Amino acid sequence: xxxxxxxxxxxxxxxxxxxxxxxxxxxxxxxxxxxxxxxxxxxxxxxxxxxxxxxxxxxxxxxxxxxxxxxxxxxxxxxxxxxxxxxxxxxxxxxxxxxxxxxxxxxxxxxxxxxxxxxxxxxxxxxxxxxxxxxxxxxxxxxxxxxxxxxxxxxxxxxxxxxxxxxxxxxxxxxxxxxxxxxxxxxxxxxxxxxxx
Numbered sequence: 001x002x003x004x005x006x007x008x009x010x011x012x013x014x015x016x017x018x019x020x021x022x023x024x025x026x027x028x029x030x031x032x033x034x035x036x037x038x039x040x041x042x043x044x045x046x047x048x049x050x051x052x053x054x055x056x057x058x059x060x061x062x063x064x065x066x067x068x069x070x071x072x073x074x075x076x077x078x079x080x081x082x083x084x085x086x087x088x089x090x091x092x093x094x095x096x097x098x099x100x101x102x103x104x105x106x107x108x109x110x111x112x113x114x115x116x117x118x119x120x121x122x123x124x125x126x127x128x129x130x131x132x133x134x135x136x137x138x139x140x141x142x143x144x145x146x147x148x149x150x151x152x153x154x155x156x157x158x159x160x161x162x163x164x165x166x167x168x169x170x171x172x173x174x175x176x177x178x179x180x181x182x183x184x185x186x187x188x189x190x191x192x193x194x195x196x197x
Contacts, residue, residue, distance in 0.1 A: 003026055003046040003048070003066065003068070004026065005026045005027060005028040005047070005048055006025070006026045006027070007026070007027045007028070008027070008028045008030060009027060009028070009029045009030070009032055010030045010031065010032075011030065011031045011032070012032050012033070013032075013033045014032055014033060014034045014037050015033045015034065015035040015036055015037065015053075016035075016036045016037070017034075017037050017038070018037075018038040018039075018040075019037070019038070019039050019040070019042050020039075020040045020041055020042065021040070021041045021042060022042040022043070023042070023043045023045075024042070024043065024044045024045070024047055025045050025046060025047070026045070026046045026047065027044070027047045027048075028047070028048045028050065029047065029048070029049045029050065029052050030050045030051065030052075031050070031051050031052070032049075032052045032053075033052075033053050034052060034053060034054050034055075034057050035053050035054075035055045035056060035057065036055070036056050036057060037054070037057040037058070037059075038057070038058050039057065039058065039059040039060070039062050040060050040061065040062070041060070041061045041062060042059075042062045042063075043062070043063045043065075044062070044063065044064045044065070044067055045063070045065045045066065045067070046065070046066050046067065047064070047067045047068075048067065048068045048070070049067065049068070049069045049070065049072050050070045050071065050072075051070070051071045051072065052069070052072045052073075053072070053073045054072060054073060054074045054075075054077045055073055055074070055075040055076060055077065056075070056076045056077065057077045057078070058077075058078045058080075059077070059078065059079045059080065059082050060080045060081060060082070061080070061081045061082065062079070062082045062083075063082065063083045063084075064082065064083070064084045064087050065083065065084075065085055065086060065087070066085070066086040066087060067084070067087040067088075068087070068088050068090070069087065069088070069089045069090065069092050070090050070091060070092075071090070071091045071092065072089075072092045072093075073092070073093050074092060074093065074094050074095075074097050075093060075094070075095045075096060075097075076095065076096040076097070076098075077097055077098070078097075078098045078099075078100070079097075079098070079099045079100070079102060080100045080101060080102070081100070081101045081102050082099075082102040082103075083102060083103045083104075084102070084103070084104045084107055085103055085104070085105050085106055085107070086105075086106045086107070087104075087107050087108070088107070088108035089107070089108060089109050089112060090108075092112070093113070094112060094113060094114050094117050095115075095116065095117075096116060096117065097114070097117040097118070098117070098118045099117075099118065099119045099120070099122050100120050100121065100122070101120070101121045101122060102122055102123070103122075103123040104119075104122055104123060104124050104127055105123050105124065105125040105126055105127060106125070106126050106127065107124070107127045107128070108127075108128045109127060109128060109129050109132055110128045110129065110130045110131055110132065110148075111130070111131040111132060112129070112132045112133070113132075113133045114132055114133060114134050114137050115133050115134065115135045115136060115137060116135075116136050116137060117134075117137045117138075118137065118138040118140075119137075119138065119139050119140070119142050120138065120140045120141060120142075121140070121141045121142070122142050122143070123142070123143045124139075124142050124143060124144050124147050125143055125144075125145045125146055125147065126145070126146040126147060126148075127144075127147045127148070128147075128148045129147055129148060129149050129152055130148045130149065130150045130151055130152065131150070131151040131152060132149075132152045132153075133152075133153050134152055134153060134154050134155075134157045135153055135154070135155040135156055135157065136155070136156045136157065137154075137157050137158070138157070138158045139157060139158065139159050139162050140158060140159075140160055140161050140162065141160075141161035141162060142159075142161075142162040142163070143162070143163050144162055144163055144164060144166070144167060145163055145165065145166055146166050147166070147167075149167065149168075149171065149172050150168075150171045150172070151171065151172070152172045152173070153172070153173045154172050154173060154174050154177045155173055155174070155175045155176055155177065156175070156176040156177065156178070157177050157178070158177075158178045159177055159178060159179050159183065160178055160179060160180045160183070161180065162183070164179075164183050164186050164187060164190075165186060167186070167187070167190060168190060169187050169190055169191055170190075170191065174187075
């Protein structure tokens with residue numbers, strides 16, 4: 001459920017803007033165009049983004065804490081070292097989304113179509129990825145401890161270096177997924193196999 005908002009930003013063009021260190025608390029961003037926005041170190045807390053276009057935007061060391069994203073477009077957006085802890089995404093599009101580092105723990109991405117997206121070195125602890133589509137996506141060196149992946153499609157997903165210690169391979173589609181030798185042992189053990197030298 002979205003938090004109550006105290007201010008509304010409506011139908012504004014933020015495209016091609018550069019913002020740095022701005023702070024927003026409980027703001028509703030409605031129909032805002034943030035295409036190609038460059039954001040460095042800004043903070044958004046308990047904000048609601050509705051039908052906002054983040055296409056080709058770049059966010060570095062920014063925070064989106066406990067925010068709600070509804071029907072937003074994140075095509076080719078890049079988040080580097082950002083914190084999105086507790087944020088929830090509903091009905092959004094993500095084509096070519098790139099996430100480098102940062103903390104996306106407790107995010108709600110259930111059912112998200114993340115095909116071809118990339119998460120590298122990202123903390124996704126207890127994130128809700130149930131039913132998500134991750135075919136040909138990259139989840140490299142990601143911390144998936146406690147993440148919900150039930151019903152997720154990881155066909156040909158690159159999982160190398162990610163923490164799969166709480167991962168249940170029996171509840172996901174794994175055909176052609178790429179894992180490293182250590183992960184192979186973890187997955188085999190999770191399936192009840194007895195791995196021996």
